Amino acid sequence: MEMIQIVGLGLIAAILSLMMKEQKPIFAFLIAAFAGITIFLFLIGKIGTVLETLEELAAASGVQNVYLKTILKIIGIAYIAEFGAQIVRDAGQDSIASKIELAGKVLIIVLAVPIIGIIIETVVKLLPA
Amino acid sequence: MTWLGEWLKQIIFVVLLSSFIEMLLPNRSMERYVKMVLSLLVLMTLLNPILKLFSGNPVEKLQQAIEEQLNPKGSTRSGLEQILKQGELLRQSSLEDSLKWTGNEAAQQMKTQIEAATGLDVDRVAVTLKLEKAEAGTNSGSKAGTNADQQDADTQQYDRPVISGVKVYLNPAEAEAVMASPEEKAGQEPDANQSASAITVPKVQQVQVGIGRIEIEAAPVAAEAPEVTQNSAADDPSDGTVNGSKAEEDESAAAAPESEETRKIRSLLESSWDIEDNKIRIYQLQNEASP
Structure with a gap:
């Protein structure tokens, strides 16, 4: 479900930036940057759980x-x-x-x-x- | 064999993790650099037992180096601690100085007061000061001059100097002149003779005065912590200022017999300086020339 959300966000951003590119290239860039940052922040929460598991594993294996x-x-x-x-x-x-x-x-x-x-x-x- | 198992576990984990991370890498441009660092980490893990043999703790060193690189604030923290320590030392020395000065001043004033009130010739007055803790205020109060108690004092917010003992030394010639009645004079001479045999007794008393703030008898720990004692040192500046050197004086000074004058001195000190009676010691200096 989250994957679909991310892909949807990316598609919308891509279409918007394509449309904007004709009139205002600067806004097209802003839209692309915004989409990228949103996806990045979206993933940070998921990465947190992975890192916690990794840390537990490392502690267990004595690294x-x-x-x-x-x-x-x-x-x-x-x-x-x-x-x-x-x-x-x-x-x-x-x-x-x-x-x-x-x-x-x-x-x-x-x-x-x-x-x-x-x-x-x-x-x-x-x-x- | 446990170390072997641990070592193997570490190697397996690090290798797995590094391959996992190579997979995660976003693109090719970073790959060479990341690979180098990862392979160095694997090498470190492999070398770990040898490293342990040679240097104390490589992991700690590595951690320190990385921490220093990543947040340079860490290095300033140690500097701050050092500065704080120096400040603490300065504070202690100034505290000692002020205690000494206070003791000197108090002794001088007591001397002049006693001389004015009783007319006795006072050789010198020794005032023993100690710091009283603001909260506790018990016998375990800190003593000036020793390091251990300064650390105690550090934990306190406000320390108050307290007079824990006063020793008054009377000059023999004047004292004898003031004593009018021959009976007292005669009564004193046996004292003088006794002093030779009773040397050890005043010694013990003096040491006890050093710590016993309220109950003199209940201070067996006295010998552990000598206090700073200040003499007014008017006539005899070479006299010891620390209890340790008091032993010499005991040969020439014996506890003065209770008389009108000593009582007067006691009441004077009690009323004007608010010192408890049992903290006051009055000694009669023995004149070499006297029979």
Whole structure:
């Protein structure tokens, strides 16, 4: 049922923005952005339950919380960067969209820096000085 | 073997989760980066037992580093704590200073008052101050000068300095001159002779004064916590200001016998300073030259 709602919302937004594109392109962009944000917010509630289950599973299997947190942050960054980039790309600003993607990539790599640091430290300790 | 089971569980979970997330990824452009981080995580999980062997707790370190990166407020929190600690130290030292100063002033005033009222030559007056807690106000009140009680005092909102003991030292020459009757004079000399054998007794009393706020006898813990004692130190500045050095004085000072003058001093201190009678100690300094 929810899927039908989302698809309906998307179809209506697409038709509206097509109609608007002739007269006012800026409103067409606004409609597209609004539809995207609405669907995104709609999904946040659903994601919450999934994340709770994942956290419970992680606690049960004895995985450190840090790993799960890192992984979830990666997904979050990837999705938000993708979403923003697509909206901007719809508006015809490809260069800004690629900057947003770059920012997402950099932030993902930043999450990896502490892990890399610890691994390298361990390797250095393992090797005889 | 439990660690092996845990380790395997962790590896399985992390691998499953990372493949799940690769599926979730929105498009190809992010894939390489995300894959790298995920594979690093799997590597960390694999290395976890070795990491445990070498450094204390890698997970904690990682957590700290990530927290610091994501919210830099965390780093300022420790700085704030440090500043608060320094402020606390400053407060304690100023509290000690003000207690010392108060003790000095009170001792000086008491000395002049006693001299004016009784005409006795007072060698010095020692005032022992302590902080009384605003809420409790019991024997467990904090003592100035020791660290432990300062921490106690931290939990209190308002601490009030209270005079917990007064020691009056009378100069021998004047005292003898004032004592008119030869009987009293004669009565005092045995005291002077006794003082050699009774050294230990005043010692005990003095230590008890240090803590016994109301009931002197019921203070066996006295030796644990010496208080800051301030002498007016008019004639003899080299005299000890802490109870620990009082032992030397005991050789030359014995508790003065009850007489008109001591009673006068007691009533004077009681009326003008509102000090309870059992907190006042009057000592007669023994003159080396006297027989």
